[in-house]
Structures are given as structure tokens and as C-alpha cells.
Amino acid sequence: xxxxxxDRFRGRRIVVxxxxxxVALAGVFGASVGVLLPxxxxxxxxxxxxxxxxxAVTPLNFAIYGVVMVGxxxxxxxxxxxxxxxxxxxxxxxx
Amino acid sequence: MDISGQIVLTALMAVxxxxxxxxxxxxxxxxxxxxxxxxxxxxxxxxxxxxxxxKPAGIFRxxxxxxxxxxxxxxxxxxxxxxxxxxxxxxxxxTELITPGIDVTETLSTAMGVSSGQNLYNALLTSHxxxxxxxxxxxxxxxxxxxxxxxLIDADDMAFxxxxxxxxxxxxxxxxxxxxxFFIAPFFDSIAPSMASWTMYPPQSVSQTAQGGAASTIxxxxxxxxxxxxxxxxxxxxxxxxxINFIATIFTERGPDxxxxxxxxxxxxxxxxxxxxxxxxxxxxSALVMLLLDRNFATTFFTADGGGxxxxxxLFWFFGHPEVYILVLPPMGIISYVLPRFSGRKLFGFKFVVxxxxxIGVLSFGVWAHHMFSTGIDPRIRASFMAxxxxxxxxxxxxxxxxxxxxxxxxxxxxxxxxxCIGFVGNFIIGGVTGVFLASIPVDLILHDTYxxxxxxxxxxxxxxxxxxxxxVYYWFPLVTGRMYQVTLAKAHFWxxxxxxxxxxxxxxxxxxxxxxxxxxxxxxxxxxxxxxIQLLHVLATVGAFILLVAQIIWLWNMVQSYxxxxxxxxxxxxxxxxxxxxxxxxxxxxxxxxxxxxxGEAEDAETDA
Numbered sequence: 001x002x003x004x005x006x007d008r009f010r011g012r013r014i015v016v017x018x019x020x021x022x023v024a025l026a027g028v029f030g031a032s033v034g035v036l037l038p039x040x041x042x043x044x045x046x047x048x049x050x051x052x053x054x055x056a057v058t059p060l061n062f063a064i065y066g067v068v069m070v071g072x073x074x075x076x077x078x079x080x081x082x083x084x085x086x087x088x089x090x091x092x093x094x095x
Numbered sequence: 096m097d098i099s100g101q102i103v104l105t106a107l108m109a110v111x112x113x114x115x116x117x118x119x120x121x122x123x124x125x126x127x128x129x130x131x132x133x134x135x136x137x138x139x140x141x142x143x144x145x146x147x148x149x150k151p152a153g154i155f156r157x158x159x160x161x162x163x164x165x166x167x168x169x170x171x172x173x174x175x176x177x178x179x180x181x182x183x184x185x186x187x188x189x190t191e192l193i194t195p196g197i198d199v200t201e202t203l204s205t206a207m208g209v210s211s212g213q214n215l216y217n218a219l220l221t222s223h224x225x226x227x228x229x230x231x232x233x234x235x236x237x238x239x240x241x242x243x244x245x246x247l248i249d250a251d252d253m254a255f256x257x258x259x260x261x262x263x264x265x266x267x268x269x270x271x272x273x274x275x276x277f278f279i280a281p282f283f284d285s286i287a288p289s290m291a292s293w294t295m296y297p298p299q300s301v302s303q304t305a306q307g308g309a310a311s312t313i314x315x316x317x318x319x320x321x322x323x324x325x326x327x328x329x330x331x332x333x334x335x336x337x338x339i340n341f342i343a344t345i346f347t348e349r350g351p352d353x354x355x356x357x358x359x360x361x362x363x364x365x366x367x368x369x370x371x372x373x374x375x376x377x378x379x380x381s382a383l384v385m386l387l388l389d390r391n392f393a394t395t396f397f398t399a400d401g402g403g404x405x406x407x408x409x410l411f412w413f414f415g416h417p418e419v420y421i422l423v424l425p426p427m428g429i430i431s432y433v434l435p436r437f438s439g440r441k442l443f444g445f446k447f448v449v450x451x452x453x454x455i456g457v458l459s460f461g462v463w464a465h466h467m468f469s470t471g472i473d474p475r476i477r478a479s480f481m482a483x484x485x486x487x488x489x490x491x492x493x494x495x496x497x498x499x500x501x502x503x504x505x506x507x508x509x510x511x512x513x514x515x516c517i518g519f520v521g522n523f524i525i526g527g528v529t530g531v532f533l534a535s536i537p538v539d540l541i542l543h544d545t546y547x548x549x550x551x552x553x554x555x556x557x558x559x560x561x562x563x564x565x566x567x568v569y570y571w572f573p574l575v576t577g578r579m580y581q582v583t584l585a586k587a588h589f590w591x592x593x594x595x596x597x598x599x600x601x602x603x604x605x606x607x608x609x610x611x612x613x614x615x616x617x618x619x620x621x622x623x624x625x626x627x628x629i630q631l632l633h634v635l636a637t638v639g640a641f642i643l644l645v646a647q648i649i650w651l652w653n654m655v656q657s658y659x660x661x662x663x664x665x666x667x668x669x670x671x672x673x674x675x676x677x678x679x680x681x682x683x684x685x686x687x688x689x690x691x692x693x694x695x696g697e698a699e700d701a702e703t704d705a
Contacts, residue, residue, distance in 0.1 A: 011438055011505035018521065029601065036609055039625040081500050090441045091504035092674070 023071045030066025034059035161256035167242030177230035184223040189640040192633045195619035208281035210306045216616035217290035224293030236425045240365045246680040249350025254343035262336035272326025276319025289320040297397040331376045338372035364428030367456040375417040382410040412463035420459040426563030437513035438505025439674040444497045451490035458487040469543045484534035511585040515566035522558025547607020550600045573668040578661035584653040591646035599639030602632040
């Protein structure tokens with residue numbers, strides 16, 4: 001058996017799929033931090049603020065925070081990738 | 096027994112040893128490494144030059160070889176053994192951490208001759224760190240560079256083949272010394288494996304006894320630490336000799352067609368890595384010698400009324416931070432080399448990847464004090480180190496950006512090496528971004544010495560460096576063995592490793608937020624965090640570690656079995672020609688196959704890739 005993978009995926013589909021997976025994971029991570037911070041015997045943090053906006057530390061709030069923060073940051077970088085890829089001489093994707 | 100009896104016994108022993116040597120010398124029908132030709136007495140080297148035209152067979156071939164490819168294989172086998180040692184150490188530690196109190200290591204410590212469970216844990220922690228960085232990390236990269244760099248730059252061999260062999264043969268005694276405490280501990284109460292941690296900070300590393308306390312006289316010191324320091328010094332000398340060799344090879348041995356503009360990305364990273372080794376390992380060597388003198392000859396380099404303990408930290412981290420890049424640059428080179436091949440195109444922005452490699456190399460010498468933010472050093476010094484530490488993220492991000500853009504405009508084949516490349520990029524982003532936060536002084540003061548730091552650097556070391564190593568191992572497995580590995584096992588290895596890595600190390604990042612300090616065998620007495628929650632995270636991390644263990648067993652099985660009986664491959668096992676992304680080492684492989692055939696080697700089930 002040899003490792004021949006004849007299926008070829010368009011690179012941008014893979015990259016976007018990874019982007020979505022990472023943003024979803026950021027939600028899970030955010031929720032975990034939201035569970036962790038308010039635990040009584042721990043650091044007991046109940047309130048958080050970002051750019052002046054106060055919000056309670058709950059798993060849901062932190063999941064939203066994670067998704068928006070990572071989604072926007074990586075989204076901007078992804079748009080930058082899209083932009084510079086126009087000047088890419090080595091492209092093999094005509095789509 | 097009288098004296099003549101002893102002489103007779105000595106003579107008998109000499110005769111016996113001579114017999115052993117004769118037996119080994121004659122054991123020519125031992126399985127010889129001949130991936131391409133059939134059975135026989137070794138491969139006839141095609142490359143002329145300095146003449147290893149015919150190699151002896153059996154064990155002597157490996158003991159005497161100066162061929163860069165053989166030495167590369169030796170480095171690889173050695174690194175895998177060290178990986179197993181470090182892995183078993185960490186499995187024992189992670190098992191201990193399932194419960195808050197001391198249990199597993201307490202039981203083991205009696206059997207292993209260590210005075211307590213906590214001491215055994217500290218010894219395993221020390222051994223795990225040193226082994227993975229110096230006995231696995233650096234040698235496995237040397238395996239790739241030894242095998243590939245001369246092929247990639249069209250050189251006959253390394254510039255100094257014998258120095259190359261000497262550099263390797265310093266490593267096995269180095270490992271024996273570093274692990275020595277474990278072998279001796281069962282027989283002597285006064286000697287234990289070193290518990291100084293991989294950073295070996297004084298005063299502990301200068302004053303610890305085998306029982307873990309402070310020694311009152313030099314005679315009470317734990318000699319296990321001396322052995323470790325000597326072994327570490329040997330591996331440092333080995334790495335420096337290797338680095339000099341690579342610099343000389345890449346500068347002077349390039350073939351007529353390989354100008355600086357044609358130098359491949361992997362060789363660029365090896366060149367930069369070698370320069371880092373050359374400028375940083377001598378610092379480690381000096382610091383180690385000073386530690387040894389402080390321990391054994393009562394010098395005062397690092398005592399509080401002498402040079403001070405902070406002096407050691409400056410010296411150690413001036414080496415220690417470049418060491419991080421010594422370990423990560425060649426893996427970045429492997430990714431930059433392999434990832435475009437399965438994207439069916441050339442690397443996007445090659446020049447900028449080279450520039451960022453060089454930039455990382457230079458900047459890496461200006462960030463060391465970020466390991467010392469909480470030691471009370473001058474705040475103005477801290478601020479400048481924070482600035483450089485944040486700045487070094489930029490060239491790393493440039494590389495990541497170029498890998499993603501390469502994929503964006505590519506047509507991707509999800510082979511096992513490519514999966515590991517993609518996994519590398521993902522894990523490296525997490526490891527890198529968590530590091531950017533640590534570079535900031537206020538964040539570092541909160542998270543310093545917590546599991547957050549452990550999670551961060553393991554994302555880079557396991558999630559990125561080891562992933563790139565696996566990508567390289569799978570990609571070049573056919574080149575080295577002439578055979579193909581088992582794809583299903585390889586895929587299982589990837590997914591288990593990916594899940595295990597993220598489970599283990601993300602749990603550690605959360606534990607750091609919760610306040611769990613690093614390096615402890617127990618956490619039943621901590622007051623900073625919620626113990627129930629921390630225990631849950633420890634259990635998750637341990638489950639992840641066991642998933643990793645299973646994955647690596649699968650990998651080892653796959654490698655050994657496929658080496659023995661995997662299907663033989665044709666000249667272009669990855670179909671690189673189809674995309675026009677061929678490279679020099681596979682051309683060499685093709686030549687080699689043809690030579691083997693005309694030499695009368697067997698091509699029984701040669702399989703071209705369909």
C-alpha cells in the first residue's frame with residue numbers, strides 16, 4: 001500500500017475549515033475559563049470588563065467573548081491572506 | 096586468592112573478550128541495512144571523493160561509519176530511545192498527578208532506591224526535561240540535517256566526516272551520565288538521580304543531598320547531579336562540533352549548481368540553527384563548569400556572597416532562550432519544505448521566510464531575561480526585554496502567514512506528512528499566542544511558575560516541534576528505507592497525537608489560570624486554587640498523556656514493521672513530478688534505485704506510485 005491521495009482539496013476550503021474549527025474551539029475554551037474563574041475557592045472573579053463594557057463572568061459570556069475575539073482577530077488575518085494571495089506568482093488554484 | 100590466580104583469571108577474561116570481538120567481527124550475516132540493494136555486505140557508495148566505497152557488515156559498520164547518512168540514522172535511533180525514556184518518565188509523573196496526595200511515586204521510590212516519592216518525582220521531572228531537550232530534541236534534528244543537508248546541497252558528505260562521527264559518539268556516554276543517578280541509586284543511599292530540575296538553578300543545584308535537603312559538607316552532596324552536569328557538558332560539546340561541521344559544509348561543500356540563491360529552506364534553517372548553537376552552547380558549558388567547581392572545589396561563582404544566583408540565571412538563559420530557537424527553527428524548515436509539496440506549488444514568499452529565519456536568529460539573543468521577570472531585576476531592563484520578546488513574535492507570524500497563504504492558493508493532498516504540517520501550524524499558533532501574553536510583564540508576574548507556562552511551551556515543543564519531526568519522518572521514510580509505511584496506522588497516529596496534545600496541554604493552560612504552581616508532585620496543600628477543579632484538569636491532562644503514549648506505540652510499531660516488510664516504493668513515491676515540485680533528494684533516490692538495479696539488487700516487488 002502506498003500513500004497516494006488522489007483527492008485534492010482547494011487550499012482555501014481547507015484554510016477556511018481550519019478557521020471555523022479554531023473559532024469554535026475558542027468558544028469551548030472561553031466557556032472553560034468562564035467555569036473556572038468564578039469558582040469560590042479559587043480566585044473568585046465575578047465581573048469582567050472589556051473596553052469599558054462590564055459583563056458577568058459566565059460560561060456563555062466568555063464563550064461569546066472567545067468566539068468574537070478570535071473570530072475577528074483571525075478573520076482580519078485571513079482577509080490579509082486573501083489580499084496578498086492576489087500577488088502570488090506560485091498560485092495553482094485558478095478559482 | 097593469591098596473586099597468580101588473579102593473573103590467570105585476568106588472562107582468561109582477556110581471551111573471552113577477544114573471542115567476543117572475533118565473533119562480532121565475523122557476524123557478517125547480521126541483518127545489514129540495505130534498503131535498495133538486496134542482501135549483501137552493504138551498499139556500494141556512488142559518491143566518490145573521500146572513500147567509504149565499501150562498508151564493513153554487521154555491527155562494525157555502525158561503529159566505524161563516517162557516512163553522513165549512517166550517522167543520521169544513528170542520531171535518529173538514539174533520539175527515539177531518549178524519547179522513550181523521557182516519555183516513560185512523564186507517564187509516571189502524570190499518573191502521580193491524578194490524585195492530590197503522593198501515591199504512585201512513593202511506591203516506586205522504594206523499588207528505585209530513592210528516598211521519597213516527592214524526590215523521585217523531582218528526579219523524573221529533571222530527567223524528562225533534560226532528556227527531551229538535549230537527548231531527543233537536538234539529536235532528532237541532527238538526524239534530519241545529517242541525512243539530508245549533504246543531499247540537498249549536492250555535497251559528497253559533510254565537510255568533516257570524522258568530526259561528525261565523534262560528535263555523535265559523545266552522545267551515548269552523555270546519556271549514560273545524565274541518567275546515571277537512576278542506575279546507581281538502588282546501590283547507594285548517598286546517591287540519587289539529580290533533582291535539580293532542567294534549569295539547574297543554584298543554590299539548590301550546588302547544595303542538594305540525595306535526600307533532597309541542603310548538604311553541610313561537600314561529601315554529602317548528591318553525586319547524581321555531578322554525573323548529570325558532566326553528561327550535559329558532553330552533549331553540549333557534541334552539539335557544538337556538529338554545528339561547526341554544518342556551517343563549514345553549507346559554506347564550502349555546496350555543489351556547482353547550488354548557489355546561495357538556490358539553497359533550500361531546510362538548509363537555511365540548519366545554517367541559522369548552527370550559528371545559534373555556536374554562540375550559545377559555550378555559555379552553557381561555562382555555566383556547567385562553574386557549577387561543578389562550586390560543588391566540588393568550593394569556588395563561589397554562584398553563592399550569595401560570591402557572584403550571586405542571578406548571575407547563573409543570566410548565563411543559563413543567555414544559552415537557554417536561543418536553545419528554544421535552536422529546537423524550533425529546523426522544524427520550521429521541515430514545514431516550509433514539506434507543506435508546499437502537498438499543496439502542489441512552491442512556498443509563498445520564500446525570501447521572507449528566509450529573512451524571518453535570520454531575524455529570529457538575531458533577536459533570540461536579546462530576549463533571555465523574560466525568563467527572569469519575577470526575580471527582582473531592574474524594571475528598566477525588564478521593559479527592554481519585554482519589547483524584544485514581543486518583537487520576536489513578528490518574524491514567527493510572518494512564517495505562519497506564508498504557510499497559510501501557500502495553502503490558500505494551493506491544491507492540497509491530505510497525506511500523513513501534510514496532516515502533521517497542518518497540525519503544526521494550528522498548535523504553533525496556540526503555543527505562540529500564549530507566549531505573546533507571557534512576554535508582557537504584568538501577565539507574566541501573575542502566571543509565572545504556573546502550569547500556564549508549562550502548557551505554553553509544550554504546545555510549541557510537543558504540538559509544533561514533535562509534529563514537524565513526525566511530518567519529516569513520514570515524508571522521508573521512503574527515502575531512507577526504500578519502503579512505504581502503513582497509512583492507516585499513520586493516520587491513527589496523527590489523530591491520536593493531535594487529540595492527546597490538545598487535551599493535555601490545554602488542560603495545563605486552564606490549570607495555570609486556576610493558580611496551580613508547576614513542578615510539584617502533590618497539590619493537596621495548595622491554597623491558591625480550587626482543588627476539585629484542578630484535580631479534574633489534572634485527570635484530563637493525564638488521559639491526554641496516555642492517548643499520546645498509545646499513539647507513539649502505534650508509530651513505533653509502524654516504523655519498525657514497515658522498515659522490515661513494507662512494500663518497496665518507486666523513484667517518486669509522492670508523485671511530486673505531477674505538480675512540478677521535485678527536489679534534489681528524491682533525484683538522488685532515483686539514481687540510487689537505478690544503481691542498485693544495475694548492481695544486481697533485487698527489485699522484487701518494486702511498486703511505483705499510481
